Amino acid sequence: MSAAVAADINYWYDKRCAKAYWDQGEMAPYQELFRHTGEWLDPAPGEHWLDLGCGAGRLTRLLWQKSQGQLGSIISLDCAAANVDAIARLRQEFSPPVSQQRIRFVQADFSSGLSGFSPGTIDGVVSGLAVSYAQHWSEALGQWTTQAYDRLLADVCRLLRPGGRFVFSVNVPNPSWFRVGLFSLPSIFTARKPLKFLKNCLRMSRYAAWLKREAARGRFHYLPADVVEEKLRAAGFGHVEHRLSFARQAYIFRAIKTL
Numbered sequence: 001m002s003a004a005v006a007a008d009i010n011y012w013y014d015k016r017c018a019k020a021y022w023d024q025g026e027m028a029p030y031q032e033l034f035r036h037t038g039e040w041l042d043p044a045p046g047e048h049w050l051d052l053g054c055g056a057g058r059l060t061r062l063l064w065q066k067s068q069g070q071l072g073s074i075i076s077l078d079c080a081a082a083n084v085d086a087i088a089r090l091r092q093e094f095s096p097p098v099s100q101q102r103i104r105f106v107q108a109d110f111s112s113g114l115s116g117f118s119p120g121t122i123d124g125v126v127s128g129l130a131v132s133y134a135q136h137w138s139e140a141l142g143q144w145t146t147q148a149y150d151r152l153l154a155d156v157c158r159l160l161r162p163g164g165r166f167v168f169s170v171n172v173p174n175p176s177w178f179r180v181g182l183f184s185l186p187s188i189f190t191a192r193k194p195l196k197f198l199k200n201c202l203r204m205s206r207y208a209a210w211l212k213r214e215a216a217r218g219r220f221h222y223l224p225a226d227v228v229e230e231k232l233r234a235a236g237f238g239h240v241e242h243r244l245s246f247a248r249q250a251y252i253f254r255a256i257k258t259l
Ligand SMILES: C[S@@+](CC[C@H](N)C(=O)[O-])C[C@H]1O[C@@H](n2cnc3c(N)ncnc32)[C@H](O)[C@@H]1O
Pocket: 012, 013, 018, 021, 024, 052, 053, 054, 055, 056, 057, 058, 059, 077, 078, 079, 080, 108, 109, 110, 111, 127, 128, 129, 130, 133, 134, 135
């Protein structure tokens, strides 16, 4: 990686960025996304799931609740080390608390692929607004490419067993953060700590501007739905469908490894 690119900051690793997004769950558009994602999640007793880019673990919690605590295990993976605390707290929320063997945090960067997982060992993968941030710089081409994004989809397909499900959301091309902010306004009145919520919304808006700038440079990937569908089929998924959510600023995909 060239010096200029190596110097490109990845705020997702930052504690402050991770913590700002812990409050995202209080935003009305996120609640819509959460509900829609849940409608496509069908965790069954004894299954093993992976939450990619887990953040505070909202989707991990949803999976656990939907399975009524019957899942075999969930691996909650994120590049931000700070999220280990959020997942540790999450385990304690349940009664009785869930063991580390059953909900485990793994700090990893999915831009490097998922080679640590054995093929065909996972029943389901969930991911909320994270896959777009798989990044790859091509030294040969001197530009960002979708190589890490494509490899991530292929790796997810490889580690799923036949019949395994991949349910994930990604932002639409050129997302309107203004629209997300507008639809989030009422959430100030329902937030548990309105001032903290407002502060984190302001923080998130600064990171959001960075994300859009980087997407415009080709580092991050807010792709049209038909392009994502094509990539999922090329990765090996037989059944693919999608819907709009998040105040129309994100797609949710459900892909099934049919073979
Ligand atoms: C918008 S937040 C969503 C968090 C969570 N999925 C949710 O629904 O609340 C995106 C998450 O993706 C994680 N992330 C971004 N790039 C990543 C990477 N290359 N490897 C692993 N995690 C990444 C971030 O740290 C962050 O927690």
